[in-house]
Amino acid sequence: MVTTAVRPETGAVIKAGPMVTVAPDRLVQDQQFHDFGAGSGLGGPFLADQLSAFVAHERMGLNLLRTLHARTDNPTLRSRYGELEGETLQAVDTWERLIRGLGGNPQYASPAGRATEGLDNKVVEALLLSGSADPMTFEQAGLQAFLAGANQCVANVALLSAFAEEADDGAARETLTSAAGTLSQAAAGHADWxxxxxxxxxxxxxKHPTTHKIGQAAEKAVDAVRNVVTPG
Structure with a gap:
């Protein structure tokens, strides 16, 4: 079963930092990653940090899709967001299997991974706090947010492919190449959609300005109902 959010209760491990104190049973250090991707000729600690960030972005994509699925008023988009959630879960599984295959721990939350999670979480927060937007504006903002995330997935897979190309021949290179091939088609497809x-x-x-006006009218109707049912 994939991990959709790395937390202490799921077994998270992290590095200590200038402002980060870590319990001994959760602490990891760079020297523990020297054998990550063994035989690839790539720096294990750096590679582990990068893959942690890549899977963190994919996990945050799940949060974004769940938010969009819950908030959209468009049946077509709601259905597609549900499908995309399933496809993104598969991508998370692929990243986690890659990390395990290289000798790592998918529960490792690297500094890069935590930074990625923080940035992506701001996007979700912005959509949750978009109460002043009319429905059409929200739908457009949601698609823009998803597109930005999908384009980052494309970039992450491109970096993964670059790591594979630079790796020495052997099992690690084959593992990297296989994962990149699995992930690339879905990432590009999401961005194109x-x-x-x-x-x-x-x-x-x-072409049809009334479409936007209908969206604004719908928002006014929702506000009117809200004002009636909400105590003043």
Missing amino acids: ATDMLRKMAVAQA
Whole structure:
């Protein structure tokens, strides 16, 4: 079963830092990663940190999709977001199997991974706090957020492919290459889908201004109901 959020209760391990104190049973150090990706000729500690960040981004993509699925008023988008959640879970599983295959621990939250999680979480927070946006604006912002995340996935897989190309021949290189091949098609497909949906949505609103007005009217109706049922 994949881990959707690395936390102490899931077995997280981290490095100490200038402002980070770690319990002894959760502490890891660079020397423990020297054998990560053994035989690849790549620096184990750096590679472990990078893969931790890559899987962290994929996990945060799940949070984003769950937020969009819960907040969208568009049945087509809701259905697709549900499908994308399943595909993203598969991607998380692929990253975790890659890390294990290279001799690592998917529960390792590297400094790069924690930074990635913090940045991605701000995107989710922004959507959760978008109460002033009309439905059409929210749908567009949600697609833009997903596209940004998907493009980062494409970049992460490209880096993974670059690591594989530079690795020495052997089992580690084969493991890196296999994972990159598995992940690349889905990442590119997600980015292409979001780009196409944004184009269709924007063109529809540009050609048919009433579409946007309907969205604004719907928001006013929701506000009216909210004002009635919410005590003053």
